Amino acid sequence: MLQVYLVRHGETQWNAQRRIQGQSDSALTEKGERQAEQVAERVKTLGITHVIASDLGRTRRTAEIIARACGVDVTLDARLRELDMGVLERRNLDTLSEEEEGWRRQLVNGTADGRIPDGESMLEMSERMHAALNACLDLPAGSRPLLVSHGMALGCLVSTILGLPAWAERRLRLRNCSISRVDHQQSPWLASGWVVETAGDISHLDAPALDELQR
Numbered sequence: 001m002l003q004v005y006l007v008r009h010g011e012t013q014w015n016a017q018r019r020i021q022g023q024s025d026s027a028l029t030e031k032g033e034r035q036a037e038q039v040a041e042r043v044k045t046l047g048i049t050h051v052i053a054s055d056l057g058r059t060r061r062t063a064e065i066i067a068r069a070c071g072v073d074v075t076l077d078a079r080l081r082e083l084d085m086g087v088l089e090r091r092n093l094d095t096l097s098e099e100e101e102g103w104r105r106q107l108v109n110g111t112a113d114g115r116i117p118d119g120e121s122m123l124e125m126s127e128r129m130h131a132a133l134n135a136c137l138d139l140p141a142g143s144r145p146l147l148v149s150h151g152m153a154l155g156c157l158v159s160t161i162l163g164l165p166a167w168a169e170r171r172l173r174l175r176n177c178s179i180s181r182v183d184h185q186q187s188p189w190l191a192s193g194w195v196v197e198t199a200g201d202i203s204h205l206d207a208p209a210l211d212e213l214q215r
C-alpha cells in the first residue's frame with residue numbers, strides 16, 4: 001500500500017501579515033523555519049524516499065529542510081502550487097472590498113465555476129493536484145513520498161478524496177506545517193484508491209500555527 005505524506009509549508013511573512021499569496025511568494029518567518037525543522041524531526045524516521053514540492057519559494061525552503069533530515073533530494077512539481085488568486089494576489093485580507101471578499105468566498109461556498117478575476121478555479125486546481133498525487137503511483141515499488149504544498153491546494157485535494165466537490169465549503173483546517181497522510185489501497189472495507197489516514201496533524205509543533213485563511 002502506497003502511503004503519501006502531505007505537508008503544508010511553514011509560516012511565511014505574508015501569512016503572518018494576512019496577505020494573500022496564491023502563486024506569489026514570501027519567505028518563511030523564523031517561526032516557519034522552526035516549524036519545518038519540527039516536521040523534519042517528526043518524519044525523519046518514517047522511511048521517506050522522495051520529497052516532492054511546489055516550485056514556489058516557501059515550499060522549496062520547507063522541502064529542503066525536510067529532505068536534508070531524510071537524506072533525499074527535493075524534486076519540484078509546479079502542479080503542487082497554491083491556487084492562482086488572480087487580481088487579489090499580494091493584497092491584505094483586511095483591505096478587501098465587499099465585492100473582492102465575495103470573489104474569495106465563492107471559491108469555497110458551493111459555486112462550481114467560482115474564480116477570482118484572472119485567477120484559477122478550484123476545479124482546475126483539483127485536477128492538477130490529483131495529477132501530481134497520482135504520479136506517485138509511478139514511483140518504484142516500496143516508495144514513500146512526502147509532498148510539500150499549500151493550504152488551499154491540500155485542503156482541496158483531501159476534501160475531494162473524501163468525495164466533496166472541489167468548491168465545497170471549508171470543513172478542514174490545514175495549518176502551517178501540518179502533516180496529512182493519504183494511502184492508495186484496495187480494501188473491501190474502504191473505497192478503492194485514495195483514502196485519508198490523517199488530516200492536518202500538528203501534534204509535532206510546539207506553538208499554535210496559522211490556518212490557510214490566516215486565522
Ligand SMILES: O=C(O)[C@H](O)COP(=O)(O)O
Nearest residue numbers: 020021022082150151212
Ligand atoms: O494566501 C493564500 O494564497 C492562501 O490562502 C494560503 O496559501 P499558502 O498555503 O501558500 O500560505
